[in-house]
Each structure stands twice: as C-alpha cells, then as structure tokens.
Amino acid sequence: MSDPRSDRRRGRRGVVRSFVVGGLVGAAAAVVAPRLRRGRGPGPTGRPVAGLEAFEGAPCWQHDTEDAAAAGE
Numbered sequence: 329m330s331d332p333r334s335d336r337r338r339g340r341r342g343v344v345r346s347f348v349v350g351g352l353v354g355a356a357a358a359v360v361a362p363r364l365r366r367g368r369g370p371g372p373t374g375r376p377v378a379g380l381e382a383f384e385g386a387p388c389w390q391h392d393t394e395d396a397a398a399a400g401e
Contacts, residue, residue: 383389
C-alpha cells in the first residue's frame with residue numbers, strides 16, 4: 329500500500345507543474361503576439377484591405393476571374 333501523504337504530494341506536484349508550464353506558455357504567447365501583429369499592416373495602398381478586395385491578388389482569384397472572362401460572364 330502507498331502512503332496517503334505521498335499521494336497527496338504527488339498530486340500537488342502535478343498541479344504546481346501544470347500551473348508553471350501554463351504560465352510559461354501564456355507568457356511566451358504574450359511576448360510573441362505583438363511581434364506577429366506588427367508584421368501585418370495595411371496593404372500597399374496604406375489603408376486596410378477589407379472584403380473581397382483582400383483576395384484580388386491571390387492566385388485563386390485570378391484563376392476564377394480568368395474562367396469567368398472566358399465563359400463570358
């Protein structure tokens with residue numbers, strides 16, 4: 329049989345370890361988030377791009393517009 333006190337210690341140790349790991353992950357996310365947001369700015373016109381305009385430079389958009397032009401739409 330195991331000692332109930334050692335079981336409690338083991339349980340507490342797991343809780344503390346989980347808390348510390350979660351704190352480290354949260355702190356890392358807080359440090360990295362502003363750096364990631366800095367890279368995303370307005371488009372080349374200097375204003376934010378919204379709606380379908382955001383997709384106009386994408387290859388899939390060009391493919392669809394070429395297909396529509398070929399179909400006479």
